[in-house]
Amino acid sequence: MTAESLKWFWYASPQTFFPLAGRIARVCAALAAILTLAGLYVGFFVAPTDAQQGEAYRIIFIHVPAAWMSMFIYVVMACWAALGLALNTRLSFMMTRALAPTGALFTFIALWTGSLWGRPTWGTYWVWGDTRLMTELILLFLYFGVMALQAAIDERRRSDRAGAVLAIVGVVNIPIIYYSVQWWNTLHQGASVSFTRAPSMAATMFTGMILMAAAFWMYSIAVALTRVRCEIVESE
């Protein structure tokens, strides 16, 4: 075994992870605040008015980053759940517990802001049966389901494992959300940003969106690590 992998096992122990998590959380919280201010400044004062949607498009600066986080946090949470089931490490399940509420929050924000954006652009807050909207709503229920299972069973080990199994099964929903705009007819527009082509928007709009995405990332890391520290103390 190499020294490098030994170091990772060292950090897999809650006791050694605890102070490290606190330091990372503080740095990320400060970065989240700075990036949010920068993102709001660019989003409201630098990015131009959209030719088609007017000022309504400015919802994009929270809608898209929140939707990204809702999916990404779920995948990270499911990875910790899988690690927990495979290696039976306590810290993995604690990370699953720490991530679920924040993931659910960003899912709700994505749905809420999407609804308020849909009204002026599509003429409706919500469309039952639209695949992008439905799969994102299912994501919210998956988060609630994982949290409910983690809380419902008195025996900690069993509730952790039950939550982890649902979290892993639910991962199948993530690519369906992501590709729903291509696979089905939906009111929702296609991705404005992808890995394979230049973003289909003004550079300053893109900058504002990336700044807010970075802010939400930092926020999520800070909150999840602070919550996992609480989990570690409470489990002792």
Add this chain to the structure above:
Amino acid sequence: MSEFFAMGGYGVYVWGSYGVTFVLLAIEVVLLLKRKRETKT
């Protein structure tokens, strides 16, 4: 100033989005800090 808050007539949608988002994030932070105090971390 009032023109800024009007958001070209979309104020209710734009501020409704930003307002609810930041209120919810603030609630999460407050609840978490309360839990942190109670667990004395």
